[in-house]
Amino acid sequence: MNGLILSVLLQRLGIALISLFIVSLAVFAATEMLPGDVAEILLGQAATPDAVAGLREAMGLNEPAIYRYFRWLGGLLTGDMGTSYVNDTSVASMIGDRLSNTLKLAGVAALLSVPLAMFLGVTSAMFRLSPYDRIISFLTIAVISVPEFMLATGGVLIFAVYLQWVPALSLASEVSSFGELLRTFALPVGILTVTVSVQMSRMTRAALIDILSSPYVEMATLKGASMPRVVLKHALPNAIGPIANAVALSLSYLVGGVIIIETVFNYPGVAKLMVDAVATRDLPLIQSCAMIFCFSYLFLITLADIAGILANPRLRT
């Protein structure tokens, strides 16, 4: 729509490519450090030397790993994520539905948490230092301070085991109706929403309060504007940049950071897939997952930047 955004996009694209490359290299290095290779892992106890050799042969793992890495990289450039070692199906197909699961979960959580966070953040900035504000900030701190797995297991125990309102597992495959979706996702989504939105609301509040000390806010007050008006009309529009950034960070967490939730609720998402891949030393799969996380992060950050630019007339025009 205008030069700046375009240039930001281009610049970001460049950065993205570099970052993706760095990450893939780092991941590759890490995976190479892992003891044992896919053949040994698959054979497990039966990993007698000749058995391993045979299997490596059959899997074509004899050539140096670095070759395989670059072949994978080359493939990626042509949009081919390669094939998994352990069960030679294409990585794309393996990631496919896992990703859609993850996005389902992340999406619902985002839909709930962003408005919630905004509401909390804005209101507590509006009435800052009021009892309301103090209570909110205490609650948010409390939530931030409790490990996710405690919230998760506690939640399961109360709502699934005792009250039996919701299932203890979130079987993505079972969802047919929207109501069912709500029911199966209630717990994980609820927990993710809480954990993510407190982060965002804190940052929102901070960003707003930062701006509330600026001269034009005082000016607005001296025009007789009410606190809500000051916050909504004068502070908020100028805080969009930082807020968007906070949101982006939190959302990127929803994609890659939910391994604990996926574990506790046995939810087949990408994070868990990557952990499996690591456990079986399935290089192409590991790499591809890492790429997805890295990409989603960069993508969201870029969106945030653009939001910031659009919100700021100085940059916009």
Add this chain to the structure above:
Amino acid sequence: MKDDLAQIRDLQVTATTDAGRQIAIIKGVSFDIAKGEMVALIGESGSGKTTIALTLMGYTRTGCEITGGSVLLKGKEMASLTRAEAAKMRGAVAAYVPQSAASAFNPSQKIMDQVVEVSRIHGLMSDTQAQEKAVELFRALALPNPEIIGDRFPHQVSGGQLQRLSAAMALIADPALMIFDEPTTALDVTTQVEVLRAFKSVMQNSDIGGVYVSHDLAVVAQIADRIVVLKGGEVQEEGTAEQILTAPQHPYTKQLVAAFKPAEYATPIDEAITDTILDVQNTFAGYGLIGKDGMPAFVALKDISLTLKRGQNIGVIGESGCGKSTLARTIAGLLPRASGDIQFDGKPLQADLKDRSREHLRRLQIVFQFADTALNPNKPIGTILGRPLSFYHNMGGRQKEKRVEELLDMVHLPTSLKYRLPGELSGGQKQRINLARALAAEPDLILCDEITSALDTVVAAAILDLLKELQNELGLSYLFISHDLSTVQAICDDVVVMYNGEKVEQTKAADMMHATTHPYSKLLLSSVPKLDLGWLDSLEQDPELMRKFSDR
């Protein structure tokens, strides 16, 4: 006297420090404002002038509160209003024109929306009416193309225009009282003239009362009917502008007035001295990427040449953005020059300070405008002054201690200060420390970048005296950069006038008032407010020139 618009009686305001300690910042101030009358509150920073003005809107900045006395505005007690009640008055009855309009406008809203917001908040008139009215005001305030300027964003219009727009914003609701808070301090002199004119014209033919907060007596003299002189939260003297300027009673007022007539600078014309300490030849410098022609993207200095003899001072004047500070930075090597040649005491001076010998660095010192950002807030004065000593003269221990005390003594500060942090010093003291730090290097040349501009007139005058004194003792030379002519006049032999990166003219300081030939110099000089009531009205400037040179 005539029917009062506002009455302030025995006003007390206290501030609460982080420690929870209560300190009185306004100690029993009383004065009246009549309809259509413009009362000026004058005093140095910290005198509480803004605080008083704001109480007229029932507003105190965070941490402060009105603890006594009464503030009657149109018979309403502003001191004891609830938030909501006060909000009703603000903007509608009493309106505020901020010091820096540039920061007082919401960067993400169109100007028009912000101007008419007052009427929206108070539901005074329909938006269309409000907008029509706004346009009228724009016209009245002599703003260029008033019809469309409202559709712009704040960053798209100049500082002088914003200042006037903020006045329009204040006037939109026909307030009974206008509060001007140093509205021209941030502006260049040529612009200031315009803005003052605009304010005066809108205020004159209306019965709106006004409070004009300023530290600049000359400016106040042009616009105020009565003047209240403040110091440390107390009224020193009150009277008509006439009386305050011509027959000040209170010693402090006398000081203020005196500070405006600086002692003429007696040049120690000793023709014996011939060796030039600094010789700048056809120097170009700027910012941004270097192009093929070897020139940076934005050239801030164009072909500057000047020479400075040992023991003499040269002043560089011009308005913001004319490149005078860049000149200092280029000479200091902070901004490597793109081309040209600079000789220091006969030897070539490397463009980048990284390439300069420690000796050169020592002999050429720079002092900055803002004393408080120029001192590391976390280091005691002693350490700050000690560093150049150990760095250049590798002094240490007792010797260093002693030298530090000498330096403090040299700038007339108590030696006990060396244990204090900069934050605990006043602006003037800080600037003296700044100077002392430069002196610690025992330099030949000091580049003074606007070192008095941020100070109150009285304090500034004292600093100037100090500079002269030091020069006589140590045989220093100064390159003195300022936008304020009187200061330059007060201390320099020669004056260089700069405009938009170029040196337009160089004259002897003594006779610059009449000897200047370049139209811009003329305009600039004529725009400097004089300490007499009629100056603004009698001032005639060629509108052509104005349009050409001033920022409007």
Add this chain to the structure above:
Amino acid sequence: MMLVSGFRLSYWGFSFNLVGIVASVVILFWAVVAIFAPLLTPYPIGLIVDYDYFGPMTSEFWLGTDYLGRDMLSRVLYGARYTVGIALAGVFLACFLGVTLGMAAASIGGLFDTVLSRFLDAFNSIPSLLFGLVVVAAVGSTIPVLIITLALIYAPGSYRFSRALAVNINTMDFVTVAKARGEGTLYVIREEIFPNIISPVLADFGLRFVWIVLLLSGLSFLGIGVQPPNADWGALVRENLGALPFGAPAVIVPSFAIASLTISVNMLIDNLPQRVRDQGE
């Protein structure tokens, strides 16, 4: 100058807020426990002292027993050692790296800055927990490995933060003065920039400490942590998670320990004692 207004006390030129005081007391408590754990534990942490498991609080075992019937009190006290110790070491390392690089980048600028920033940003995009899992899986979960991993995970954030701060300070005149004087980068970083970003950096330090504690317990929850029979709090929660349905102290106490520590640190940061500036205006 000892005057109380609102919830504030002031002392030695600092003013404290009640919440802040309470928080610091809790933190202090855990610090002491961490240091003196060996003297405080009634039983060896590996010793099975009770046939029953997930035992209740008794006069004999103040905090009940764990899944093997070991004394919970002893284990929690020792857990403090590992949780606090490792997290502290990790956050120190992380902030040392981050802040040093951040300041260097800010004051050197140019290519150095861009390259470093790019690289660390890329690093930032790897989910921390996953990264932890991979590394620890690769090189085994010894305490040094844990510390280094945690440090690596949080260094980029600290870098970002301190760089942003340092960039602002770097534009200040007193830095320019120092440079004009001919001071070297090291001096500028150490003497001019660092003292002026230290307090926000400390706050950031605290936040990172909390994150590291949480991440550490997260890792322990996923089965990676210090070597048995030792266990950090996260590991204690994990190994006794089965006690949750019975609300046995074995799982409640370590959870509570974690929460109390992290909440206190957060609270302290939000109510840091302020240097009193009393020069009026």
Add this chain to the structure above:
Amino acid sequence: MTNRKSTNWTSRDNAMLRQSLHRGATRRDLMKMMMAGGLTMSASGLILGSATAAYAAEPTMGGMIRVAGATSSTADTLDPAISSNSTDYSRICACYNRLTFLDTSGDPQMELAESIESDNAKVWTINLRSGVTFHDGRTLSADDVVFSLARHLDKAVGSKVNSIAAQMSEITAVDPLTVQITLDAPNADLPVILSLHHFMIVADGTTDFSAGNGTGAFMVEEFTPGVRSVMLRNTNYFKDTGPYLDGFEFFAISDENARLNALVAGDVHLSSALNSRALRLLDATPGVTADASNSGNYTNLNMRRDMNPGESLDFVTGMKYLLNREQIEKSVMRGLAIAGNDQPVSPANRFHNAELAPKAFDPERARHHFEKAGLLGTEIPIVASDAATASVDIATLVQQAGSEIGMNFNVDRVPADGYWSNYWLKAPIHFGNINPRPTPDILFSLLYTSDAPWNESRFKSESFDTKLVEARGELDFARRKEIYDEMQVMVSEDAGTAIPVYLSSLDGRSEQIGGLESNPLGGMMGYAFAEYIWLNT
């Protein structure tokens, strides 16, 4: 602050018993006690059996159920040869069949084979059941069997039982319904060997196993590695008994507590491999119950005899005395275990040597042995991992017991993934975990002969090797038992493998599920539960 020495444990037992009775003693608590009292599993298993017998009365047809396994990853497979864990076994048992299978008492029964005969235990003739069809409609023939068995010899397949299959020197199809297997040496156990999960019969020439095309009771409806699988009843299954279920969904919940919660919350009907501490919650919740079965799976502490410090027999013996088997049994396994006597043949096996008593916990004696080995006070690492059940806990017990007699062990817990390839068999002192094997012969030839592929402690003994061969060819049960008894003693005394307990597995189920019995091939009826259980409604 008196440190209670572990010796006065037994004095606390009664207190414990009373305590739990107060809590409202349940079948399971009592069972715990009985096992703690040393009653063998099969006995208490029977009690459980009778308890479940109430349902065993009339199987009901129909119903879909959900079953939660313990482990799952993208490595999940339907290829019998490379199946590696309970999850894989549960699936392949549902969609394939073996030639033989073991019944509750551990005796081989015919499945796809009608008969398996041999007169010299070297050359075996297998007659196949006729009219058995694969899911894709093809009829089972000798070629399929030959293919299925021969695969294991191909290195590229990476078969888990390659070393066992290696003895089949010749596999030929005599006619469409007859297969002849020639062994390189006599082995009376072939019928039992063929009941191993890996020897499931697949269709001739199959390369892609994801379809699970077998003769089994269920057909694969959906199979997503690492996620789940859905299986539906095979309408023309050759057996007239079962399957009763219309089908079942199988997925794994790796987190122990999540697995338990899922069962308690009613999200799954069957939940395998529960933690013994789950019993309390299961008691507290109506409608769910659990069955323990001991099939001889064990976690053992291996001290390599070819490396320091395992070289010294004194050290090895010392360690065996330092293992507090009673404590492991009660505190670590909460009774879901049977004290072991350092040899691999468990009480569940008909060849178990009952005379060979477990070594009693005796720190002093251990100390004396360590002293003789001159190892007192030296720092000795013990490698443990969650990969080997309970090994970490056992290691900590050893570490604690050692610290009290001046031995300085430190536990080195290493990551579970990669454990088998990187530490097992390699570290000087490490833990192993051996899945139940149906015959002493397999166990010994796999783990103890001089050329055994998994000789965990590098135990070498000529006479042992010869005895094994002798027993293998011996068709007279009494004689064989005799030989095996002697061999068990040899291992228990001289091998560097300390086997403290045989672990029982605990499978939780909704009380609607009927027909689940224990099986020597492992929990969940040797993972073949699917075709035998039913859902009461």
